[in-house]
Every structure is written in structure tokens, then in C-alpha cells.
Amino acid sequence: MNVQSIADLGPERRRALFERDAGIEAVRGDVRGIVERVREEGDVAVREFCREFDDVDVGNLEITDAAERAHGKIDAETREAIETAAENIREFHERQLPEDWREEFDEGRELGRRFRPIERIGVYVPGGAAAYPSSALMGVIPAKVAGVETVCVATPPAEEINPVTLAAIHAAGADEVYSVGGAQAIGALAYGTESVTRVRKVVGPGNKWVTAAKAEIRDDCEIDFLAGPSEILVIADGTASSEFVAADLLAQAEHDENASVVAVVTDEEVAKAVVREVDERAAERDREGTIRGALDNDASGVFAARSMSEAISFAEAYAAEHLSIQADEDEAILSRIDSAGSVFLGSHTPVAAGDYASGTNHVLPTNGLAKVTGGLSVEQFLRASTVQRLSPEGLDSLSDTIDTLARAEGLEGHAESVAVRVSERAETEEERDRHRE
């Protein structure tokens, strides 16, 4: 890794950074085949892909009881850590619950919104290169806070599935748990199989195969958004600790060789120190291979910015999953950035805090999707209906507007559905007046 100047970036490198896809497009064709076979052949295909990609002969696909048993067996310290994280996540997500409301806007024109949970949700909990009990908490807890009746979790099979993942799935409140991972899991949740009842919406993060599968099913089954291989962008100035910046880059790099990690630094010496620190520390890590893969990725790098404005423009164009600001005036910098999945301010706020325990959701948009969406939230599990009631006076006051617009659209029936009410009311009033005379 070297420090590169933003000013020197050519068009190809810019494309790799700002139109990154984490290898997802390249696997779309294979994933389409997997999803189609699961849709057509159900459990038979699921079992075959579990053998092919996870090297496991899965017996019962449903493992709900095993998750409950695992929760009883893990050590007390781990159970307590799950509980602490779960409480913080629950508390933060309860704040997001919207209330139904109705209000009279003008006399006789009452409008409102009501929120109802989606009935059946599928949560993908990853678990290939690493174990992800934290993703179980992040996916299931907001669904339960929203009031979803049935939350089904799918997580990759293994000779022995990580007991902490199973325990977290249970602790979070999942109702059904299935031992299937990758694209085949997404297909099974979206279309159903003999063992898995289809869900209305699939949420959760995953690697390039999982993410490509979510893109594949989205015409037939709702999804949250594409939450693929992890990303971080750190904005740092001369006050930043190169050790902290490097530690945050390495943390996200260890997820996946397709992860993207970027630092944009306004101080040349700090930038060089970050590169040195990353190189040295990477060599000490168990997951060095994965980390090096992520660092060498064309969407990763340490970049020198000539000014904070240049760093900010870069961050806005990059629209990272995680944005860490380790600089003086961090609030002022943040006020100039709109596109980021989750923001971490100050040198004592590592991204790992949000990954596990501070309470915000770590299921976040990648590949620039922070331009159009935020992360997983309670609202993602709700549908909002609008409600209205007009009084006769309320309808009267709107009737000319509706009539004009309906006739402009050539939709006479719409106009008549108003006119019939207005004229009936006028007739009733005339009648009443005649009786009075």
C-alpha cells in the first residue's frame, strides 16, 4: 500500500472506487442458477448446494431447538455480552417505533398514518469466513421491536454451527431457524421449499454470493437493501492517531477479501504513518490473507487530500457503509456530508463499537448505496397505510379541485364519484329548507 494523491487519480481508478461492486456482478450468473434451482427443486437443491459450498450433509434443515439448546450451554460471560449488546440494540431501535396518528388538517379533512408489522420476515445471519452472532441481534431485534410475528433465520450449516451464533439467534427472539447459507438460503426464504415456508421480506448482510442472491430475488420478494462485503472510509487530519486509523481499517479488512477500506488524510505525514502501521499490523494478524486481499482491492487505499474540502468531496462521492471522522471540527465536517451508512465521530468511537454493542444497527448499505438509503431499522419491518375521513364540508371544499383534475385526466368516473355526493348533499339540504318554510 502507498499513499496516493486524490489529485492524481485517473478515470479507471476513480471508477473502481466510486462504482465499486465488491465482486457481486461477476457472480450474478452463477447465483441466478442457484436461486432458480432452489425455486424449482426445493430441499433437494438446497441440500445439494450445502454439500457443494459448505461441505456439509444437512439432516434436518430446521434447527430451532438446537439454537435454544446452544443458548443454555454457552458460558455465562458470552451470554452476558449477548444480553448487554441486545439491550443496547433494543433500546436504540425502540426509539424508532413510529406511532399511529390522525390529524384534522382543515375542517372536515382528517388524515393519518398507521403502521403494521410485516407478518413473516427472513433474516440472513452470515457465517462463512467468520461467525456473526452480532448480525443475528442486528437482524432479529428490530423485527421483533416492530412486532413481526414470525422471524425466520437462515445461517450457513457446519459440522458444528458456531454455538454463540445459535445462542444469539435464540436470545434475539427468532421463531424459526434454518441451517442453510449463501444464495441457496436467500432462494429458500424467498420462494419456500418443503422445509422452509416463504417469507414476505428478506433482510441481512452477507458476502458477494448472498448479496447477488438478494439482487436476484428482489422482483419476487421484498428485501431491505444490498448489504455486501464491509467498507470503511476514514477522514483524518493532522490531529488523528495513525494507530487508531490503521486499527479501524484493519478491522473492516478482516471481514472479506472483497471488503473496501479507505483513509482520506489531509496530512501527508499521518497518511504515510497509516500505511506503515497497516502494513506492520497486517503481518501480525491471523487473517492476514483476507486483510491483504481487501487492502489490495481497487476500491481500497490511503489517499492524500490537499484540503478538508477535497476529503469531504471524496467521502460524499464514495458514500461508504461506515464513515469515521477522526479530525478536529468533526461536527463541521459531518455537516457537509450526506452520504454514509453509519457515522463514527471522534477518536474514541471505533466502528467496532457499532458493529457489536453501542446499539446502532450494523446492517448497512454498501457499494455506494448510502446515496439512497440508510441501514436496517424498525421502519424496514413495517408497512405504513394512510387513513382519511372527510366530512360533507371537507369534501365540498375539495370538490372543485378534484373535478378539475379528474376531468383533465379524462377520468369522468372519478369526478362523478365526488359529484354524486355533493349533489346528494345539496338536495338533502334543499329538502330540509323546504320543510322548514
Ligand SMILES: NC(=O)c1ccc[n+]([C@@H]2O[C@H](COP(=O)([O-])OP(=O)(O)OC[C@H]3O[C@@H](n4cnc5c(N)ncnc54)[C@H](O)[C@@H]3O)[C@@H](O)[C@H]2O)c1
Ligand atoms: N454490509 C453489512 O451490513 C455487513 C454486516 C456484516 C457482515 N457483512 C459481510 O458479510 C460477509 C460474511 O461473509 P461470509 O463469507 O463470512 O459468510 P456468508 O454467510 O455471507 O457466506 C457464506 C456462504 O457463501 C456461500 N459460498 C461460499 N463460496 C461459494 C461459491 N464459490 N459459490 C457460491 N456460494 C458460495 C456458501 O453457501 C456459504 O454458506 C462479509 O463479506 C462481511 O463483510 C456485511
Ligand SMILES: N[C@H](CO)Cc1c[nH]c[nH+]1
Ligand atoms: N462490520 C460489519 C458490517 O460491515 C459488522 C460486523 C459484525 N461483526 C463484526 N463486524
Ligand SMILES: [Zn+2]
Ligand atoms: Zn465489522
